[in-house]
Amino acid sequence: MITINNVSHKIGANDILTNVTAEIPANGITAIVGPNGAGKSTLLNLIGRQTTLNDGDIQIDGSSLHSTSTDKLALKIALVAQDVGVASRIKIKELIAFGRWPHSKGRLNDFDKEIVEAAMERFDLVDLKDRFLDQLSGGQRQRAFIAMAFAQETDWLLLDEPLNNLDMFHARALMNELKLLAVENQKSIVMVIHDVNYAARWSDYCIGLDFGKIKFAGATQDVLTAKSVEQLFQVNVSVLGSPNGIILDHY
Amino acid sequence: MANARLFLLGAALILSSLFFLFWGLSGNTWFIFELRSKKLITLITVGGAVSVATILFQTISANRILTPAIMGFDALYILLQTLLVVVIGGANWALLPDSIVFLLTSAIMVGASLLLYQFLLQKDGRHLHVLILVGVIFGLLFRSLTSFIQRLIDPSEFAMIQSTMFASFGSVDENSLIISCIIFLLCTLLVFKYSTFLDVMALGKQMAVSLGVSYISFQRLTLVVISLLVCISTALVGPITFLGLLVSALTYKIAGSLEHKKLLIISFLLGALFLVIGQTIFERLLRLQSTLSIVIEFFGGMLFLYLVLRKRFK
Numbered sequence: 001m002i003t004i005n006n007v008s009h010k011i012g013a014n015d016i017l018t019n020v021t022a023e024i025p026a027n028g029i030t031a032i033v034g035p036n037g038a039g040k041s042t043l044l045n046l047i048g049r050q051t052t053l054n055d056g057d058i059q060i061d062g063s064s065l066h067s068t069s070t071d072k073l074a075l076k077i078a079l080v081a082q083d084v085g086v087a088s089r090i091k092i093k094e095l096i097a098f099g100r101w102p103h104s105k106g107r108l109n110d111f112d113k114e115i116v117e118a119a120m121e122r123f124d125l126v127d128l129k130d131r132f133l134d135q136l137s138g139g140q141r142q143r144a145f146i147a148m149a150f151a152q153e154t155d156w157l158l159l160d161e162p163l164n165n166l167d168m169f170h171a172r173a174l175m176n177e178l179k180l181l182a183v184e185n186q187k188s189i190v191m192v193i194h195d196v197n198y199a200a201r202w203s204d205y206c207i208g209l210d211f212g213k214i215k216f217a218g219a220t221q222d223v224l225t226a227k228s229v230e231q232l233f234q235v236n237v238s239v240l241g242s243p244n245g246i247i248l249d250h251y
Numbered sequence: 252m253a254n255a256r257l258f259l260l261g262a263a264l265i266l267s268s269l270f271f272l273f274w275g276l277s278g279n280t281w282f283i284f285e286l287r288s289k290k291l292i293t294l295i296t297v298g299g300a301v302s303v304a305t306i307l308f309q310t311i312s313a314n315r316i317l318t319p320a321i322m323g324f325d326a327l328y329i330l331l332q333t334l335l336v337v338v339i340g341g342a343n344w345a346l347l348p349d350s351i352v353f354l355l356t357s358a359i360m361v362g363a364s365l366l367l368y369q370f371l372l373q374k375d376g377r378h379l380h381v382l383i384l385v386g387v388i389f390g391l392l393f394r395s396l397t398s399f400i401q402r403l404i405d406p407s408e409f410a411m412i413q414s415t416m417f418a419s420f421g422s423v424d425e426n427s428l429i430i431s432c433i434i435f436l437l438c439t440l441l442v443f444k445y446s447t448f449l450d451v452m453a454l455g456k457q458m459a460v461s462l463g464v465s466y467i468s469f470q471r472l473t474l475v476v477i478s479l480l481v482c483i484s485t486a487l488v489g490p491i492t493f494l495g496l497l498v499s500a501l502t503y504k505i506a507g508s509l510e511h512k513k514l515l516i517i518s519f520l521l522g523a524l525f526l527v528i529g530q531t532i533f534e535r536l537l538r539l540q541s542t543l544s545i546v547i548e549f550f551g552g553m554l555f556l557y558l559v560l561r562k563r564f565k
């Protein structure tokens with residue numbers, strides 16, 4: 001479980017997050033939804049310690065960000081940020097191998113290599129493994145970073161808008177993989193999704209964020225309703241039933 | 252493959268060193284041999300220090316164009332030394348052994364560069380051209396402050412520091428050389444010990460933090476090492492702005508790997524080789540004293556322009 005306790009974040013004089021308190025349950029997919037600029041990435045980056053947490057506390061399975069060393073945390077959570085920058089020019093297989101770093105500290109053994117291979121297969125990257133990162137399309141890059149996070153073998157996986165650059169086929173394939181990870185490997189996945197229908201279809205738990213405040217949090221089928229979505233995004237929504245659950249029609 | 256290149260470079264350095272030591276050795280043999288050995292050690296230490304410092308700086312600033320010298324580190328060292336002369340007073344300064352002066356300046360240098368450069372590098376997303384601009388301004392500022400102060404002090408004091416202001420591969424103080432060698436060895440050993448951390452840091456701060464590297468601490472430590480290495484090279488021969496850039500550009504080409512263990516060794520060998528061969532050619536074969544640094548600056552400067560412009564138009 002990730003416990004977010006009274007977290008606030010300011011940039012300059014602007015309140016980006018205000019007294020955010022929430023619990024994210026383990027084992028399953030948690031979707032964070034909300035309009036642009038709501039503070040979703042900020043929250044995810046705080047949990048993934050990309051941004052320094054000054055105000056409030058966040059605990060990952062009981063380990064506080066304030067008191068746990070960063071290399072210990074790297075064994076618990078992996079983050080794929082919204083716009084990942086990689087400074088050096090590296091190949092896909094090298095990038096994914098770096099995912100093993102928290103375990104191997106640079107010396108890959110046979111087991112590490114197996115995991116790297118498995119990650120490339122799982123995320124459909126085997127044909128691309130000798131390409132340089134800057135020779136990939138946006139969607140392929142996205143998958144490479146997710147494969148790297150997967151190779152990190154952490155219980156928690158934080159993904160910021162992972163569907164952004166993906167076509168329908170790969171978006172679906174990725175959500176399938178993530179669901180499998182959650183169900184079969186007991187992984188806990190927290191992802192920012194801007195399409196509420198993906199959240200409705202695939203997530204177990206959902207957090208709605210607006211203007212840096214939590215609007216709702218709970219089991220997806222309970223909290224993601226036409227009314228809550230209308231309030232969150234300020235648009236008119238009607239609910240369509242489908243065999244696989246609801247579809248929120250806002251088109 | 253990379254190992255074969257490493258081996259070749261090592262062999263080349265040994266051969267050129269032997270050539271430097273023994274070629275045309277005659278007359279007062281022992282005296283000349285001793286002189287040449289000292290010079291050789293100076294060349295290798297300086298070449299190594301400049302090159303290793305450059306690779307390190309490029310890693311922690313996430314680019315392959317900037318070097319400590321371009322960012323004004325050397326100029327800062329000279330400014331600090333000039334200030335020290337003023338504070339201590341020329342008469343006292345002359346009494347102090349060179350090695351003490353060196354240690355004193357180095358200590359201040361480490362503090363000053365941490366203050367200035369860590370602040371500069373810490374802010375995320377600084378664009379390369381901003382850093383280049385800041386480097387140029389720092390360099391200009393430090394140099395003009397230095398000459399301003401030198402105008403204020405009297406000529407005899409001025410003469411004392413003048414020798415540090417221009418690169419010269421002439422003879423150096425023996426104690427300073429020994430201390431420099433020791434510092435250089437300690438620095439490289441330390442850097443080697445955490446070279447896999449440097450591999451991760453080269454990916455950028457975001458990635459490094461995600462993978463569990465305390466980026467800020469390692470960046471600070473690396474800055475300390477860089478300033479010590481700059482102190483060594485500047486104190487021994489003076490500022491050479493573009494040697495590091497020449498060597499690092501070649502290193503990335505030759506290494507064919509992103510592992511810092513290899514990058515660091517190759518850059519060390521290349522830097523040392525550059526200076527030993529260069530000095531042999533210009534001083535021994537062509538009998539042109541003090542031309543080497545000019546040639547290095549010329550070609551290094553061209554490379555810098557090329558790299559900046561290529562980056563710009565790509």
Ligand SMILES: Nc1ncnc2c1ncn2[C@@H]1O[C@H](COP(=O)(O)OP(=O)(O)O)[C@@H](O)[C@H]1O
Nearest residue numbers: 011014016034035036037038039040041042043
């Ligand atoms: N560096 C910054 N300086 C000022 N404001 C920022 C900065 N980064 C983000 N913000 C603001 O913080 C708010 C939350 O941003 P973010 O967490 O990225 O939103 P999103 O929910 O779209 O991911 C936005 O209003 C954004 O404008």
Ligand SMILES: [Mg+2]
Nearest residue numbers: 040041042082
């Ligand atoms: Mg965002």
